[in-house]
Amino acid sequence: MQDFSSELAALASQSLLRTRRVVDGPQAPLLTVEGRRLLSFCSNDYLGLADHPEIVAAGIAGLRQYGMGAAASALLSGHSAAHQRLEAELARFVGLPAALYFSNGYMANLGVIGALVGSGDTVVVDRLAHASLIDGARLSGASLKVFPHNDSARLAQVLARCPDGRRLVVTDAVFSMDGDLAPLGQLATVCAQHDAWLLVDDAHGLGVLGPHGSGSLAQAGVAAPHVIYMGTLGKAAGVAGAFVAGEPSLIAWITQRARTYMFTTANPPALAVATSASLALMAGDDWRRERLRALAAQLRQGLAGLPWTLLPSSTAIQPLIVGDNAVTRALAAALLEQGLWVPAICPPTVPRGSARLRISLSALHTPEQVGQLIAALQSLAAEGRFA
Template sequence: MHDFHQQLDELARQSLLRTRRTVSSAQGPLLTVEARPYLSFCSNDYLGLANHPAITAAAVTALGQYGMGAAASALISGHSAAHETLERALAEFTGLPAALGFGSGYMANMGVIGALVGAGDTVVVDRLSHASLIDGARLSGASLKVFPHNDTQRLDHVLARCGSGRKLVVTDAVFSMDGDQAPLSELAEICARHGAWLLVDDAHGFGVLGPQGRGSLAHAGVRAPHVLCMGTLGKAAGVAGAFVAGERDLLAWIMQRARTYMFSTAHPPALAAAATASLAVIAADEWRRTHLRALVAQLRKGLAGLSWQLLPSQTPIQPLIIGDNARARALMQQLREQGIWVPAICPPTVPRMTARLRISLSALHTQEQVAQLIEALVQAEQVAA
């Protein structure tokens, strides 16, 4: 029997052993973690909706009507009126003809890629794309090709050399560990020229970017029959689940062939109702995005003089590159001792020697809280020097 003990010890020696900490409060800028209060810059709750009263109330009302579980896959009897309402609302919100709900973004990416391509086809992936896109491409049976991050010239070259079969390009819209954005207009144009589909993972742009938070495609002004959008509902939307939106025939085919959709119990109707309520809040509360942009500017100005590199991101994801794994974890621990929780992200999630603090901002953070983080990091750098 394989001995994992030595491998776990080796992960610990390299400062790569992952652990969990138990949160005992609702999500927000202030968290109670193992009986201690923290100022949190950890979560993907970019608009501060995870504990919004109107969204919670929608879930409670739906619980009274539908109960808790969906009890079957969507194609059997798990597709409730709440799911149907959400899918229609998502299509309208994104400005695309149709939407299809999934249990998570990981399941959506895995299912969509496997439904669109297989043996004899080609998937071309941005090098920094999310693990779910990489895994979906690998498991699809299609030939997998990788192009350098946001290198549209190289993508054009790769697609030009693809032979027969279907072609699918997949990319994050906002890259989860760097916070930068894909050149979606150029990608869509290149894909159209080479007869390829483009699947855009908008997990970290949905709700934050575009008019009324309608997402990265709306932000870039991209809408075309060969472009699909995957968005998650557990980040800026504050709930759970995911969706894919695009042309009706394409979505109908995905529903027939996406194994992660066909063979999973539908997510609870109450979550679908909560997500529908969240869309209304996202569209109405422009102040959340305005305040978020102001916090991003404040943080970037405050950390501009540090020797640690702050990657060029205009999104709520603000990565501070530390380099060495142990140093990144030590800095995380130093901040925790001051009651500030910022996660250290180490390989294999990010490339070797690019361990970082991944600072995530929320519309519910105050300027005073961001100033507290800036001061703590400035002091930490002075100590390290």
């Protein structure tokens, strides 16, 4: 039996060893973490809905009506009336004809890609696409090609050289480690010109971007039958799960062929009930998106002139590039000493030499809390030991 101690030690020596911290209580800007009270800037709860009383109450009501577990896959007895209602609501929310509810975003991407392409086909992936998209492409058996990040002109060149067979282009809408946006209009046009599907992973855009939070496709004004939308529900929506949306025949095909949908137990019906409540809140609470934009502007103004590079992001994700793994982790540790929890993100999650602090904002953060983070980073920068 192989002992992994030496491999773990090697990761630790490169400042690449990941650790978990135990959170006690519901998600919020202020968290109790292993006995300490910390101000968190590491959550994807962008709208502050993870502990919203209306969503919690809906989940409790769902438990009373449906019990805890779905007890079977959706294609057996696991597809409840709550799931059926939610799929219709999800489709309406993002302005597409049909939707299919998955257990999570990773499984949705693996399932959709595997349902659409296989041997003899081609998947073309943005260089910075999420791991689930890359894994889905690899597992599908299709040929995998990569195009430079957000470069629609190079994508066109890659597609022009693809052999016969189905072509599927996959991209994030909001890139989770950089916070930038894909040029969805350009990508959709290129895909239409080359008879290719476009799968858009909007994990970090749903609820945050678009009219009333309807997502990145709506914000970009993209609506086409060759575009497939994937949204996750464990971030801005504050619950769990994911869905894909698109043309009815496409969704029907994915239902028949996505192995990660066919061969897994359905999510608890009570979760679907809670998610329905979340959709109503996301659609109605525009102040949450306005607060996010204001806090991002405050942060960007306050961090201007620091020795680290703040990437140009208009979203709730504000990455501060430090570079060196050990220095980045030391900076995160120094913030933690002051009660500020900001995660250090190192390779292989991001490219080598681009280790960063990934600052995530929530609509429940206050300007004073963001000001506390700004002051701490300015003070640490003035010390000069994190260059």
